[in-house]
Amino acid sequence: MKIIRPNVITDAMLVSSDIPETDYAEFAMGTTYASGARVMDSTGVEILTLDVAPATAWVAGRLLTGQTSSKTCRVVAQLTSLSYQIRERSGAFTLGEVVGVTGTAGELADQGAAHPVVTVATDKVHNIYESLAAGNVSNYPPHDLLVTVPKWKLVSATNRWKVFDDKVGSQASKTTSMTFVLAPGRINSIAFLNLDATSISIVQTDPVDGVTFSATYGLVSSAAIIDAYTYCFEPFVFLTHTAIFDLPPYELATLSITITNTGGIAKCGEIIMGLSTILGTTLYGPSIGITDYSRKTADDEGNYSIAEGAFSRRGSYALKIPNTSINEIERVLSLYRATPLVWVGIDEIAATISYGIFKSFGIVISGPSYSDCSLDIEGLT
Secondary structure, X not given: OEEEEEOOOXXXXXXXXXXXXXXXXXXXXXXXXXXXXXXXXXXXXXXXXXXXXXXXOOOOOOEEEEOOOOOEXXXXXXXXXXXXXXXXXXXXXXOOOEEEOOXXXXXXXXXXXXXXOEXXXXXXXXXXXXXXXXXXXXXXXXXXXXXOOOOEEEEEEOHHHHHHOOOOOOXXXXXXXXXXXXXXXXXXXXXXXXXXXXXEEEEEEEOOOEEEEXXXXXXXXXXXXXXHHXXXXXXXXXXXOEEEOOOOOOXXXXXXXXXXEEEEEEEEOEEEEEEEEEOOEEXXXXXXXXXXXXXXXXXXXOOEEEEXXXXXXXXXXXXXXXXXXXXXXXXXXXXXXXXXXXXXXXXXXXXXXXXXXXXXEEEEOOOOOEEEEEEEEEEOO
């Protein structure tokens, strides 16, 4: 049993991708949206800090102008009397200039020379939202989702970021192939989940040592080939999950990943990369399966209608672990009790690859050198 502890992929780590982030128009604080309108948020918010607060606090959607630079931005929310979240800044303000609503003295404020605009972490960025109300204006979707009666609902991540959204069932897609160039930090393993592809190519390049890893993996599965007839006539079957464990762990290397589906649309649900470790040896008798969230209903005549939904993988495993590893295994599993991990029960069986959390684990110290560990995994949809 192996696990991969994921590196969270941030904007700074995604160097480039050939999937354009043009799913919908960018959300704008000053635009009025109709019910059902969709937008995306790819930029997040920034923090504007002041030396002197405006006499009248700025409200969401207010257009602010730098009185010297003439650069503008929109207010998202007030944090304190001297700090605001802003969006859609047209350029750099001049440090020390007065910022505010032109022509309204009570809404002008001194930015101060010691407070440049700061970009904050974009943990809720790269999502698509749908308006739930007519006349929807100045409601920033990530904030609005937290109110009692929201005017926006979250639809999904943008196409480019679906491979990093922790949702295995939502697939990024692009005709023929998709490429991601990343600077993920130190990793030695990558898992690809919910694939629709014929091959994967990976090139790792270190700024000092050059190319340190280069490989292409075909995804054709031979599982359906049991005799000469199926060899000749059975349609090609491709792996939907695969994991790679032999990357050299370079801290500063960049990683170029290309997922190809020759003659079709390349799709991938999730790319998980990080450092792997071995928990123990998987014993015979593991059970694997899925939990299906499709809705099946029958009418009075017994006719079924089925609304296909998501599903998650699950598995139960018995492991043999060295007694010298008990403390470390207990520490790691306790540390990641609420964090999704990639679990690989048996290297040669792709069906034992899942991304999720453990529901329970237990260790029985059954001998002087080795102990028994039970592990139940619940995958994410």
